[in-house]
Amino acid sequence: MRFNRMLLSTVLVVVALVLQVCVLARLQLPGAVPDLMLLTVLGLALVYGHVGGAFVGFGAGLLADLAPPADHAAGRYALVLCVIGYLAGLAKPESGQLRSAAGPMLVVVGAAVGTTLLYAGVGALVGDTAARDVGLGSLIFTAALYDLLLAPFVVPGVMALARRAENDPLGESSGGSAKAADVSSGWLSGGGTGLSIGGGQRGGLRMKSVKARASRAGRIKGVKRL
Template identity: 35%
Template sequence: MGARDVEVRGRAVAVTVAALVLLIIVQLSVIAPLDLPLGSPDVVLIVLTFVALARGPLFGAIIGFVVGLIADLLSTHVLGQTTMIFCLIGYGVGLTHDEAGRTVYLPMIAAAAASALGTAGQAALAGILGNASLTGGQVFLRSVGAVLYALVLTPLLFPLVTAGMRRLYRDDS
C-alpha cells in the first residue's frame, strides 16, 4: 500500500464523515422534530448502511465509529451508545459488500435490517444503561416504522450515495 492509497482512503473518510455530519444536523434539526407516525426515520443510519455496503466492513466500521461518536456528542444520552450501534452496523453491513452487485434487493434488505436493529439496539442499550424510555411495544412499533421508512427512502438515497462514493474514488484515481 503506497502513500497514494492512504491519501485516497483518508480523503474518502474525511469527505464521507463530513457529509454524514451534515446529515446529523439535518436529522436533529429538521427530521427528528417532525411528528411522523411510528417515529422519524434515521437517515444517518440509512446512509451509513449504503456507505458500508459500497466500501466494505472496515470502512463501514470506521465511518460508523466516527459518525456515531459525533452523534453521541450532539445528543443527551450516554456517550458511546450511538457509536457502538453505528460501528457494529457499519461493520455488519459491510460484510455483505461482495454481494452488493449481485442483487438489487440487497440495499433495501440491508437498510431495513440496519434500521430495525439500530432502533432496537438503541432502546436495548438505553435500558441496559438505565435510561429506558420506551416499552417493548413502543420499541417494536418504532422498529416497524424504521423498516418502512428505510424501504421508502432506499430508492431515493441509495443511488445518490453510490454515485457519490464512485465519484469520490474516481476523482482520487
C-alpha cells in the same frame, strides 16, 4: 482510510446529521424518526466494506451522540452504528456492482431493525427504559418503514459519490483507483454498439503503437525480444 474517503464521509455524515436534526426530527411523525445517519452509513459501508463501514459508523454515531439535543449517554449510538456499519459492509458485492435493488433494501430493513434493537438493548443496560415505554414493536415497524421509504433517495446517491471519490487520481493507491474505475465503467458498458466498436478500434490502435514503441526500445537497448 484514505484522505478522500475520510473527507467524503465527514461531509456526508455532517450533512445527514443537520438534515436529521433540523428537518426530519421536527416532522412529528408517529413512532420512530427516519434515520438519515443510518442510511448514509449503509451507503458508505456498501462501497468501503466492513472495516470502512465500522469506522464510518463509529464516527457518525459519536457525532450524533455529542450533537444537541442529545438525551442519552455519549458513545451509545456510536457503538450501535459501528456494529451496524461493520455488518452492512459484509454485504458489499465482490464485483463492486449491485445487480438489483433487492439486496440493499434487505440491508436497510435489517439495519433499521437491528439499530432499534441494539439501541434499546444498550439503553436497558444503562437504565434507559424509554423504548419500552413507547413500545418497542411500534418503533421497529415505523423505523423499518420510514428508512425503507427514504432509502431509494439516499443510499444510491451516497454509493455513487463514494465510488466517484474512489476514482480520485490523488488517492494513495493507484491499484484501488484502477479497480474503482473498472467498477464505474461497468455501469456504462453496453450503452451502445457504436461506442463499443469505436472503443475497440481505439484500443487496437493504442496496442499497436505500444507494441511498436516497445520493439523499437528493445532494438535500441540491445534486448532480444522473442
